[in-house]
Amino acid sequence: MRRWIVTFIAIALCLTAGSAWVYFSNQKVLAQSFVLSNQVFRAEFSKGVSKDVLEKGEVYVTDDKNARIEADFQLKNNGKSLEISGLSNGKYTLHVDEKFSLGKSKYTFEVQESLPVVHSRGELEDYFKLVMSTRENVVTEETMEMSAAEDKSSGTADYSTTNNQVKGVEEADIVQTNGSHVFVISENKVVINNIENPSNMKQESKIQFTESFYPSQLLLKEELLLVIGQKNMYHTLEATDSAPRIEPDWESMTGVFLYDISNPKAPKLIRELASEGYTNGVRLKGNMLYIVSTIMPRYWAMEENDDMELRPFTYDSKTDKEAQPLDYEQISILPDSLDGNYTVITALNISEPLVNEVKTRSFLGGSQELYMSTESLFLTSAIYKNDEATTMSKRLWGPGQLDTMVYKFSIKDTIVDFVGSATLTGTILNQFSMDEHNGYFRTVTTTGNLWDQNNPSENNIFILDETMNMVGSITGLAKEERIYSARFMGDKAYMVTFRETDPLFVIDVANPTNPKVLGELKIPGFSNYLHPLGEKHLIGFGYETSSIVPVGSKEPIIQTEGMKISLFDVSDFDSPKEVDTEVIGGQGTYSPIQYDHHALFQHNEKNLYGFPVTIYEKEEGQEYSSYKQDGAFIYEITPEKGIVLKASLLNKDNQAQQYEEWGTMIHRLIYSNNSIFTIGMKEMKSYQLDTFKETGVLSY
Template sequence: MEQIIKISTPLILSFLLAACGSSDKAAVDTSDEDNDSSGGTLTLKTATSDAALETQIKASLFTSYGTINNPYTYALESGTVAEAVADSLDSAVPDTSSTNTQESSVDEADRVKTDGNYLYVSSVTQPSISIFKAETGAAPLVAKQSLATLNDVTISGLYLRDAEDQIIAISGDGQNPYFLGDMWFGPYYWQSRTTEVFDLDVSDPTAPAQQSKLSIDGQLISSRRIGSYLYLATRHTPYADGLIAYPSSEDDVTTNKDIINTASLSDLLPSYQIDDGAKQNLFESGDCFLTDYDDANNSQSSIISVVAINLDAASPVPEATCFVGDAETLYVSEKALYLATTGFRYDTTDGVSTYSGVQTTEIHKFALDGTDADYKGSTSVSGHLGWQQDLKPFRMSEYNDVLRIITYTGAQQSSVDSPAHLYTVAENATGDALEVIGELPNENRPDPLGKTGEQIYASRFIGDKGYLVTFRATDPLYVIDLSNPADPFIASALEIDGYSDYLHPVGENYLLGIGKDAIADTSSSTGGNTDDGRGAWYQGVKLSLIDISNPQDPFEKETIIIGGRGTETAVSQSHHALTTLQSGTTLKMALPVSVHETESSNTYYDESDPRYFYRWTRDELYRLNIDTENGEISLLPSIVGQSRDSENYYYTQYALDRSVMIGDEVYYLHEDEVLTTADVVE
């Protein structure tokens, strides 16, 4: 039976072992008992010696490999100073779009970058960068640079420093962008990975030249760039040669314990390598923190590294800080880096993942100053960050040195619990810890954020306001007033059809929601009547322009529905897929859409039934202009990326599509092909 409530598709998930323990000897044996984390204050403590660091790491290895193991039950982890804002990013070429980022002063990697004259594109099929000349109505290929990545892994993102004629290409996150459904991986997926950073000189775009390659042990969680500094968060899983991944007998356990006991600290810590040079220690024990938990029976198996690289340096020598713990997502403001992870376990029954125990999200703050990442404190709040990796950073935002974070308190994806909880977090008076200074709901403001059975979809913080979308049958858009972070409150709630996956500011008075239209389920077998319906049938892609000029009375000003049931937009998978360019009072906008509007040969439902699925028709770049003063929307002809005979359904990699605007020209990157306004559909 088809599920009627749309589940946010998670991107790549890795796996967390619930808290870390310690002991006073280097080799420690631990049991495999579960112990769920609980909310509250926690602190990372500096590893006082190599012996203490070795003890912590080996404790985690004993938990993972020192007991008979069931390889089909894992713990879950769903999952990346500042100079002055004016100097933190390269000046954009006039009338040229840039990567859509969460914070305007913090750059993010994506598969296409432009300097206004050329497009720099990472391939979706091979580890290479293609360079296209941006011409009127055309984008000819002028160069292609192959990159020697480990295991031929594709490049996950690019950074462009056009003033320095420098491209930074990164691989190592291990994400599979072709798969858009739910996916749960075992440790084999995220172990033994390497993050690679390539520095290319593009002073002559027709002849790019690789300057260096930096390799760092560990899977890339995420990255950000502020001015001339690149920040990476990586996840290294300590491992000793010869370990049996899934010990199934006491002999296997004995073998693993012997290997762990004889391993040296250098065998277990991550290292780095520049080009073909010798491997170097990424950090010493004094650069590492241990997670301050009391229960030594729960040990985390990961070493999280916060790595800073000065992109102006002659050699990309990394500066790193680490902690023995875990992290699933990265949020970076112009002054600080936050790592967050959800601490709980899950089990799978008949392919359905459910979370057991208490869910908490742990947050660690590092102040940024060039290559220095100064640990400022940690805290733990109730709930988790959801399932879709791209949305997790948007659950957080720093404003006036206060972190705002939205968590989901449902026990599983089909939870009937009211979903959301808001926390405001700041450093304490002495600056050595984080503390919760406000929350919603609370005793004085008990109104829930979301109704029973709803889930969190889009969230966005803009200045002293927060915007939250929950959904089950209709889309309540909550406007949260955060002007006093110690006493946040719900300013208003707007109910409209459908839901938004992503929220984008349009001028000062509007908010654009991008998601799906939906029709409430009214059948007696699944939903009852519209008042207490338990779900909705999602339809085509919906663009909803919300007037937020009066926070107490928002309203839906304009609505656009694209395609029929089955239509998808890449923006629901990655905010980088949305391209905007402000020109006077006009916000030019483009988003890739995989349109489904061809009649289906399946006659079980007819087109009047909300359950009717249309077949794939084409991929296109949908374009529109929005007047930021009056909210009027003008539709422009779409650029077609791909079409097929209506009788043949064709699966496409629409989530990888991107676009670039340069003046009046629009370049649509569909897979590895660049199309232009010459390919519009009138």
């Protein structure tokens, strides 16, 4: 009896907050409770239904006056998906006839022109109570993938720029340069080094931060340096006669410090911003700065503290003395979200950083992966759908079916507006699995689990229109494998999957309504990151693999070996080829380029590509590889010559070490004019660009 009461309460709460599973004896339904007027209403059935259901009126919609509505009903996905279009703004009820359940089911939803805002604390409390009720009986295990990868921005200046995914959209990194100076994050400070004379580099100044702020990323725009990191910030809690508070009087926030560096010897702090939560992403488009943070509020403490603050905190040194909670009017609940986390999006035009106003909006619906084009911002959130029949033992080992909600926002100056959302089957690996082109959103996903025979993995590509309605897809690719990397290049998509071999798929997405697989290449190893080399070649950075039979076993297993660079020729889309390879070191060898695309060095004119590397090798008689050396490699990579090693910039002072040391490792490579610089946490070196001869060293 208690279970049915809990279910009833959960369903009632869902009327104001997204969507929920509604349980019947024969059918399980997932339906939206809110939809924008430019989107279709969707309902998902656990079991497929036939068109007869619609023709006989066993599933229908009524308006707020209980009158049946004429609309366009379409069944898709073998009868498991129902789409309803042609509804004007208003409140409606979806009816599922008693033939599909123990009694007639009604599910209320609303069509509106725009995303409504939260009006009161009570609405937030209802939402978080619903989140808690849906999580009480679900045991899941989450795995976080480290995101990586992007396309080098081109510029007219003769110095390095950050390796960005989208041209015109700058991403933050641990190192920045303007050609004359290098700005480096070194532990709890930012070091500003003069590199105008590479043989006599000088530290001109440093920005030292307190223990309450830890810098992690930098952006550079002309004479403005932005330092991004995590900051503990205090706020005042109002006195109360209630029980002692569980919530602390400080918040972990994403902090942004804006410095005037017109005089690099004396950087001047001109403004400070902060938004609660950890940093999900920072982007700079022209003069427009966008900061996205994610926070899990302490809603579980509501029972102990009735007056605890449920809203995110923000801070702007221009207007605030301390962190302040957002106004309710700045908060919206995203449709179909029971994530329980906040996403905070902050926008500022930095053309006049002292004067311009900050705009902040917060959305209930957490964000995991982030992709931003020049027109839109896309955020993803995981959806767990555990089948009732799933045993507890299986739930302990895996999260059941994991799907993804994708939210789209338009970005115009400081105005960030919600456009629409879509539920996609499977998980999205990282930002390179997403792309926007000519108004269409394209993405690749993996469904199922790699080693689960009951729910084997397979891969998909989905294409959605400007309002996030599905227009094209391919499903069921590379069964029993998962995606390791992807890259969209105009009308083509490239996808690497892996289990025992590395299939590289070439997919034609020129016609959004009819994507087609053109070619497939199977080779040993896999690529974690794909980088374009013109329009007809790709460079893959990943691992070599081998098949071995363990002692006492008859079945072979696949194990990773050294780091692998592959050059792919995709000029013949139907028959891609791996035309050259390079394997570095043995098992355990790695480079940050395999999980962080910003680590890629590129000199376009000289066709040079470089990256930091840590080398492990197995000596004769050893069972396992051991640490040998670290440093950086630079290659010339062209379609004509293939992959040619040009320089091994290895640290000779640490050859006797038994393991790598973070402080002495090379983390980035940049160039300026005729010099290359290797940059670590405590030291940078300069080399001649033509001969790679060392010319200078600077410790800091």
